[in-house]
Amino acid sequence: xxxxxxxxxxxxLQEGESSSLNCSYTVSGxxxxxxxxxxxxxxxxxxxxxxxxxxxxxxERLKATLTKKESFLHITAPKPEDSATYLCAVQAGAGxxxxxxxxxxxxxxx
Amino acid sequence: KAGVTQTPRYLIKTRGQQVTLSCSPISGHRSVSWYQQxxxxxxxFLFEYFSETQRxxxxxxxxxSGRQFSNSRSEMNVSTxxxxxxxxxxxxxxxRVDGELFFxxxxxxxxx
Numbered sequence: 001x002x003x004x005x006x007x008x009x010x011x012x013l014q015e016g017e018s019s020s021l022n023c024s025y026t027v028s029g030x031x032x033x034x035x036x037x038x039x040x041x042x043x044x045x046x047x048x049x050x051x052x053x054x055x056x057x058x059x060e061r062l063k064a065t066l067t068k069k070e071s072f073l074h075i076t077a078p079k080p081e082d083s084a085t086y087l088c089a090v091q092a093g094a095g096x097x098x099x100x101x102x103x104x105x106x107x108x109x110x
Numbered sequence: 111k112a113g114v115t116q117t118p119r120y121l122i123k124t125r126g127q128q129v130t131l132s133c134s135p136i137s138g139h140r141s142v143s144w145y146q147q148x149x150x151x152x153x154x155f156l157f158e159y160f161s162e163t164q165r166x167x168x169x170x171x172x173x174x175s176g177r178q179f180s181n182s183r184s185e186m187n188v189s190t191x192x193x194x195x196x197x198x199x200x201x202x203x204x205x206r207v208d209g210e211l212f213f214x215x216x217x218x219x220x221x222x
Binding site: 041 | 114168210215
């Protein structure tokens with residue numbers, strides 16, 4: 001059974017204080033690892049897809065990396081508008097089914 | 111380009127009733143998936159459709175069902191509602207069966 005664990009569950013940062021969010025996974029036949037951002041009361045917003053170990057992708061202050069066992073979402077010099085829940089999900093087997101982690105709730109204070 | 115549209119956004123039902131939720135995917139997307147999100151269980155996969163065929167089904171009871179129409183629009187139905195069905199129901203669409211999923215804003219169901 002595919003499993004995804006995210007840590008920490010919650011993270012408080014001061015504006016400008018860089019940090020990393022972790023996503024550990026156990027899956028047979030990983031086809032893709034996805035990162036989403038979710039604001040309260042809204043649907044998840046797609047950020048990145050990573051397909052193979054060693055791959056990295058960047059978008060503004062966010063950088064996602066992937067190893068064979070985990071993925072990291074690095075946030076550089078965060079701003080209050082980066083406050084949200086960040087979700088990690090894996091895609092394995094046939095079809096589009098995603099298995100999600102529990103998320104990391106990020107709070108950035110000015 | 112319009113995103114995934116879900117209707118209704120909010121609804122309140124009582125136990126034993128049934129509910130139908132609707133999803134219009136992004137234009138050109140033929141794959142539609144449904145997820146349930148609750149504070150305790152997080153995001154859980156319900157089912158996935160492609161070209162009107164159900165390709166995958168999650169571990170939910172038979173009270174949960176869905177379908178997809180020829181224009182790729184999808185509906186899901188929950189019969190004999192229980193209190194535990196209160197959740198945010200999210201629809202996501204994708205261009206292909208193994209592509210990125212783009213989510214709608216969700217339908218928030220409250221069962222009293």
